[in-house]
Amino acid sequence: MRNKLLPAGIVFLSLLLLGYTLFNSSAQGTDSSVRELTEWTLDDGTGNASCVTLPLTLKGLAPRTPVSFTASVYPKAGSHIYLKTVYSPVRVYADGKLIFSYGQDGTLPAFLQDPPTRVELLPLEQNTRSVTLRLEFLSPSQRSSLTVYPVLLGTSDAILEKLFHSMGFTLLFSIVLIALGILLFLTSVILTRFDQAGIALFRLGFFSFLVGIWIFGECNLTGLFIDNPALLYLMAFLGLFTLAVPLLRFGCVILPSPGCQRILKCLSAVLELSVCAAVLLQLTGTTALSRSMYLFHLLIPSALCAFAGCIFREAFRRKERFARQLLFPITLLAVFSILELANYYLPGRPAQISFFFQTGMLLFICSLCVLCGKFTLHSLQTQARNRQLSYELSLMEKLIQAQKERYDVLSRTDASIRAQRHDLKHQLTVIRSYHENGQREKLSEYLNLLIADIPVNRTVRLCENEAVNAVAAHYLAVAQTSGISSLSIRLDIPSDTGQVPESDLCVLIGNLLENAVAACQESSGEPPFIRMQSRLQYGILTITMDNRCRFARPTADGLFQSQKPGGGTGLVSIRSVAKRYGGDARFELNDHVFSSSVYLHICDSVPSGNDC
Numbered sequence: 001m002r003n004k005l006l007p008a009g010i011v012f013l014s015l016l017l018l019g020y021t022l023f024n025s026s027a028q029g030t031d032s033s034v035r036e037l038t039e040w041t042l043d044d045g046t047g048n049a050s051c052v053t054l055p056l057t058l059k060g061l062a063p064r065t066p067v068s069f070t071a072s073v074y075p076k077a078g079s080h081i082y083l084k085t086v087y088s089p090v091r092v093y094a095d096g097k098l099i100f101s102y103g104q105d106g107t108l109p110a111f112l113q114d115p116p117t118r119v120e121l122l123p124l125e126q127n128t129r130s131v132t133l134r135l136e137f138l139s140p141s142q143r144s145s146l147t148v149y150p151v152l153l154g155t156s157d158a159i160l161e162k163l164f165h166s167m168g169f170t171l172l173f174s175i176v177l178i179a180l181g182i183l184l185f186l187t188s189v190i191l192t193r194f195d196q197a198g199i200a201l202f203r204l205g206f207f208s209f210l211v212g213i214w215i216f217g218e219c220n221l222t223g224l225f226i227d228n229p230a231l232l233y234l235m236a237f238l239g240l241f242t243l244a245v246p247l248l249r250f251g252c253v254i255l256p257s258p259g260c261q262r263i264l265k266c267l268s269a270v271l272e273l274s275v276c277a278a279v280l281l282q283l284t285g286t287t288a289l290s291r292s293m294y295l296f297h298l299l300i301p302s303a304l305c306a307f308a309g310c311i312f313r314e315a316f317r318r319k320e321r322f323a324r325q326l327l328f329p330i331t332l333l334a335v336f337s338i339l340e341l342a343n344y345y346l347p348g349r350p351a352q353i354s355f356f357f358q359t360g361m362l363l364f365i366c367s368l369c370v371l372c373g374k375f376t377l378h379s380l381q382t383q384a385r386n387r388q389l390s391y392e393l394s395l396m397e398k399l400i401q402a403q404k405e406r407y408d409v410l411s412r413t414d415a416s417i418r419a420q421r422h423d424l425k426h427q428l429t430v431i432r433s434y435h436e437n438g439q440r441e442k443l444s445e446y447l448n449l450l451i452a453d454i455p456v457n458r459t460v461r462l463c464e465n466e467a468v469n470a471v472a473a474h475y476l477a478v479a480q481t482s483g484i485s486s487l488s489i490r491l492d493i494p495s496d497t498g499q500v501p502e503s504d505l506c507v508l509i510g511n512l513l514e515n516a517v518a519a520c521q522e523s524s525g526e527p528p529f530i531r532m533q534s535r536l537q538y539g540i541l542t543i544t545m546d547n548r549c550r551f552a553r554p555t556a557d558g559l560f561q562s563q564k565p566g567g568g569t570g571l572v573s574i575r576s577v578a579k580r581y582g583g584d585a586r587f588e589l590n591d592h593v594f595s596s597s598v599y600l601h602i603c604d605s606v607p608s609g610n611d612c
Helices: 002-026 156-192 197-220 220-225 229-242 244-254 257-281 288-315 321-345 356-438 438-451 466-481 502-522 568-582
Strands: 035-037 039-044 051-052 056-059 067-074 078-086 090-094 097-102 119-121 131-138 145-148 151-155 484-490 529-537 538-548 585-592 592-603
Touching: 056 078, 067 145, 078 090, 078 131, 078 156, 097 119, 097 197, 119 156, 119 220, 131 145, 151 156, 156 197, 156 220, 156 356, 197 229, 197 244, 197 356, 220 229, 229 244, 229 288, 229 502, 244 257, 244 288, 257 288, 288 321, 321 356, 466 484, 466 502, 502 529, 502 538, 502 568, 502 592, 568 585, 568 592
Parallel strands: 484 529
Antiparallel strands: 035 151, 039 051, 039 067, 056 145, 067 131, 078 119, 078 151, 090 097, 090 131, 529 538, 538 592, 585 592
């Protein structure tokens, strides 16, 4: 499985890297008709005007301090300006005419103290002279600083192209993560029907989904296509605040150590309570999510580092194989979370999701998907093996019961023989008396009575091997009870089965007959039948069986899908036993007749005769 998944992951990563390279190269050649308006005149409301360059961050402002920026532009036909405001109400004037207003009191949902980030393309009327643009901001109520970003001027298509080249990869990456999360959701729903290990895949998918909606809500390009800043605001912050929770819960599933599970559950509980508190504070108008973010900047990297520490402990102290496989992706994620934090707080760095972080997330998701797939596959194989062992145990119980019934018969027969032996002297005396007196008729009647009292051996003998005979006799009785009258079982299986344990032969014969009886019970309109025979020659045991079967769905591996609830392992067990001893099994369905052919080597070497 690793040989298939690893090249696929490398190809997927290479395509995304190629996409990023194309975005970058195209961005360098973007149409020069888009201008970045960076030179503005600042009026801070005190009557003082100064020339500034955007982007600009004004610090130490009281809530709702008015600040305005003025610049002259020369619009052409189809000209638009691209404006971005972050948590600040804004009005935009062109030659004194209001062309855009956002975030004013009474226009926001009641739970929002500051307007969410908004990006907008605003059309400008063509003019032969310069147009004076005036941007009037009100500083945020939840922050003491106001950041103003550059304004772009150009046609709407040219501006969109420029934005797409700079932020298109981020948007694409978020959509890929959301799609991957949904895919893992669906896969986990299917797997959880067979094994609870599928819940690990569900939590990994939830993590991918939350990271995706965080990046999707935070990407400025998204705001041009979804005109709902409040929704994108909630997506960005709730995705960020909660993304570590399913990852920690995922760790609780895959790490067997109770100590590590307690640590991860405690960290998850702290994050969950913190998220609930942040949402409650936002809804009550006390503290915005944008301000609670600083707490989560501490909690999330700390939780991821603690998770990496637990993985490290399990990998090297307890020598857990799966923990060692997880060590690289979890450590990778912890390191990138710290780097992203540094990218946000270090001076001179752009406060945005970097390609470096996106690459780290991609490597983490891909490697963890492969590992989680291996973990789930291993769990499913273990469950299938457990089902097979459970079947073998039930088969052994039936074998023991059959042997017990036979022992009871032998015990009753032996008791009867002992009683008859005790009475033999008296019986011989009576016989001699009839003979001497010439009472031939009475002698004949008396002998008939004695013969009738001799126990009859009712044990079914289908083959020489006692264990296999008991299993075959059990299913023969089940078939007769089920009304299957056309039965023929002839087995050539010796007492000495060579290198093949009797238990494996019991599993093989038992599975064949159990499947045949079940298929005959489900057939309707056609007479059911079972014909089984075996032959031992040159150390090779061959078993063939035909039985009535109404319907069976074939699978890609040459087997047939089980109709039992939860799936069965009968045909898989038969083929597994056969291949274990150098043989194989083949199954076919033609004209409502199911044919089974199995062969295996009882002897290691080819003997001179039929027996080993």
